[in-house]
Amino acid sequence: GAVVSQHPSWVICKSGTSVKIECRSLDFQATTMFWYRQFPKQSLMLMATSNEGSKATYEQGVEKDKFLINHASLTLSTLTVTSAHPEDSSFYICSAGGAGIRYNEQFFGPGTRLTVL
């Protein structure tokens, strides 16, 4: 299957700072990437959908000014958590799909654990 990487795998930052998380499709072109958030022992909640070259579509309740998503190329999407606070601590997971991927299947990255002190 296709491979999706995320960097960093974990990050600890101080409250008020910004953190950027990268999601890369390594062996296919991802026309669409998705960002999810997972709280401990809970399910994945969709945050936003991004299509290459256009603005991301955010789910209801997700602050677009706080969670900046950029999908500038067919292999890279970034999520920037601006002015992070302890309540933003979570596991962030991206997935990627593409026009050449069968049946709208998506491939998940390994996730990034963010801890805000």
Place this chain on the structure above:
Amino acid sequence: AQSVSQHNHHVILSEAASLELGCNYSYGGTVNLFWYVQYPGQHLQLLLKYFSGDPLVKGIKGFEAEFIKSKFSFNLRKPSVQWSDTAEYFCAVNAGQAGTALIFGKGTTLSVSS
């Protein structure tokens, strides 16, 4: 809007017992269906998927699932569980057209005692 319901929050089994985890979805159109597993401290892994064709799909590690369209269900089964199957299991669905996100159920925690 699509939604996914997993009926079992926490299932506790002994090794060699049979497993069935329920999953129901609500969506009127064509759907793709998935089961993912998340072992403690690890990331999501795809167990199996259904797109079309034979409604009984077989996945990795001896898991299978059956799509029953009339019941909007996609239950996961394994005839004999092992201690190593202890994990969180997520059912997910997306619409048939490209570019739609996966909607996940709340997950089922499976604990297998040896």
